[in-house]
Amino acid sequence: MKEFFALLSGIDASGVRGEVDYRAISLWLSATLPLYTIVGFWLFSLKQPRNYLLYRSALYKNWWNRLCRGVLIRTAAYFLILWAAFCVIKGEPKELAEILVLRMLHTMLLSTAAAAIWEATLFSGSILCVIVLEYVGAAVVSYLPVGGENLLAFWGMSRYVKNGKEYFFSCAVSAAGIAIIVLLAPRILKRYQRK
DSSP, rough: OHHHHHTOOOGGGTTTTTOOHHHHHHHHTTTTTHHHHHHHHHHHTTTHHHHHHHTTTSSHHHHHHHHHHHHHHHHHHHHHHHHHHHHHHHHHHHHHHHHHHHHHHHHHHHHHHHHHHHHHOTTHHHHHHHHHHHHHHHHHHHHHHSSSSHHHGHHHHHHHHHHHHHHHHHHHHHHHHHHHHHHHHHHHHHHHHHO
16 A cells, blocks of 8 residues: 555656666556546547537537536545545545645646547547557656656656745646647647648
């Protein structure tokens, strides 16, 4: 249990210095695989009734907001359930909440990116694209000899956040990314679908 709790906070620093620890990155990513599976199946289930739901929404922006709300609610619920389960088992709610909030915001950013990819392409494997991008991104950042540890905080790895300011900044960057995708994607996607 202690190993999984530590894993939620990010990959070990030894993987950042010199050689990439692909096993550690895989284990770190596996904590969110159930969520990505849920979001992927939900997006897949929307593929057939999409045109009807889009028509019923009246405006494309309403459809997009509904899609984003669905992804964000599922992500928040997953992390809330994870937090409650670990509070019962481990009993350190404050420290765990700090770890999970940073990870949740990072995962929300990736989930909304997956929704944007799905909406643009209607490709059922959009969530797989995001998982691959997250894995490759974590491997590349962890391979950097200089600055890798600083960038891993933006991957939702709270063990690389040194103080409250850095924690707030990392959370704010993820929240800003979510807001940008939610607000700007409808304009881009609507224009993309006209072509």
